[in-house]
Amino acid sequence: MAERGWRARAVDLALVVAAALAVTLALDVLDLPSPSLFGGLVAGLVRGLAGRRGLAVPRPATTAAQGLIGVSIGALVDLDTLGAITRDWLPVLLVTVGTLLLSVLAGLLMRLQPGVSPVTGAFAMVAGGASGITAMARELGADDRMVAVLQYLRVLLIVVLMPVAAAALFGAEPGSGGPTVADAGPGWPAGLLFAAVCLAAGAPLARLLRIPVPTLLGPMLVAAGLDLGGLSGGADVPAPLETAAFLVIGLVVGLNFDRDGLRTVGRALPLALAVILGLVAACAGLGAVLAATTGASALDAYLATTPGGLYAVLATAQDGGADATFVLAVQVLRLFVMLLSAPLLARWLRHTGE
Template sequence: MGGQRWRRVLDGTVVATGGLAAALVLDRLGVPSPALFGGVVAGLVRALVRPLPMEVPKPITIPALAVVGVTVGALVDPETLRAVGARWLPVLLVVLGTLLVSLAAGWLLRLQRGISPVTGAFAMIAGGAEGVTAMARELGADHRMVAVLQYLRVLLIVAFMPVVASLGYGATTSGSGGLAPTGGPGWAADLLFTAACGVVGLVLGRLLRLPVPALLGPMLVAAAADLTGLSHGAVAPGAATSLAFLVIGLQVGLNFTRESLRTIGRALPLALVIVLGLIAACAGMGLLLTRVTDASPLDAYLATTPGGLTAVLAVASDSGADATFVLAVQVTRLFVMVLSAPLIARWLRRTRPPA
């Protein structure tokens, strides 16, 4: 019995170490969300090479979800709300339009055999890839398919966005690589803030019976603390966020099977066409945003790009775009997508997948 326990510990340590190594390599290559991708790769290799059941324990996944929730919640601040306030109606319409386009894209993805309504919708929700992937499994979606297709979209955006911004909107970059880091209260305060929001949010989430309480509860508590000034600028520590994404990636990767990979492979051609159509539709909404607000075409394009938040802010900062407005729209959409995902899942679970 003791020998089996030690073998499981060794097995988990090897997989986690492999995920960390993969994350470091992917980070060097400039891949978005390298920790999450690294976890997926390591878990996938373990699942295919040694197809014995292995799960990430709940005492590890719950804190990881809480850290992701705090990370997302801390993006909201008074400056972000002020940037949206003057143009709230057009921004809200664009966000809701993006949600409807995402649902339509998910419905089209269901034309591929083996994809459920919830999986199709979650795979195509535009924005909040990390949060959507993190909650997909608990809400009844195939989190393997969701992870692959969510990050297919993010990779396409990261690859094409600088080119489109430069050639289509005349953006010029200074090569600084992104936003300069802002001063905060320090790592100890960040860690305390994350732990407090995580614990309080989890308790409240369960009391209020929120779906995925480990993620949504801390997210709402962190957002409230940021808006009221109680956070004093604290955010989730970068190392904690990376570890959380690594855990979520491992959880996804370890559940892959050869059959699930074949299903994903069959879906990729159709998914690629749908994702490109989704990106084009969001760019069209950016054009509409310029017609009804004083936002420049570049600002509107970056604000409505469906994902790749870090890359979007890097381009906005380097090109002289209104980074505050871009962040405000992106964060507003992210919150709407993450908060609406449980409602979408509940609604779609009542529908039947195509035969």
């Protein structure tokens, strides 16, 4: 009987994964952000609501997915990128801290919605690092279902509105940046070795140093260290592994949905939409401050402070003739500040508000 039950669960999980892959392909065709995470979320949500028995992703798969997302984020760091903000480091740092404070304020506003805890509200509104925040949300005491939906609602709005705002308000000229040549890196074998080293060393090192969420932040910091030390050779997580990691995190969140959870998220959407639009506008204000205190153009500063949608932001910067290196540097700095601050933020909110 036990073996039969194990086989039934394995078949059930395999069918959900197949459905997630199908949704991922459809969303990829539509050019939506993070299609594999959304694919896993949708497939998991449908199974979570329709299934009579609960279904969970095996813990080792979840741990590996968190680690791979950490490695992928850590690999964004390099000396050339960070060198772009060396001269203006103080204004950039102040704007980054300002974004964190705006995220906390937005999260406190979300507390007006019944059923939203301080930690959940703050994590749902953290401006940047949507995939990392979603992956660590449950471990830090937030409702990962609410966090995932609201984080990617913000990303979707930014992807839609940002190119229009960049052209209409900040003078971006689509096509003026010319074609860009992507750096293919050293290939997937080196990327696989890079990811394996970061995973093997990251979590144990983070536990030794008592860093919170060691399965994500440990590999992230090791990957960043290897990049900054010139030891990575430009390697990155192979695309299929990165896709699988996002899909697993989406499944983990989706499978936890039930009807009550779905109703809670649905009731929060009107307030969340208003708060997100306010956050986007406030971050544009920080962009104006950044432009006034540095040599960055209004377009560069706006794109650098846009709260999320990193790859869409870079594509707009490259296509619109902005300084993509400066934009990436500010975005990556903010990404690291948000993710490394998240455990401290969660602890403080639990202590003061719960």
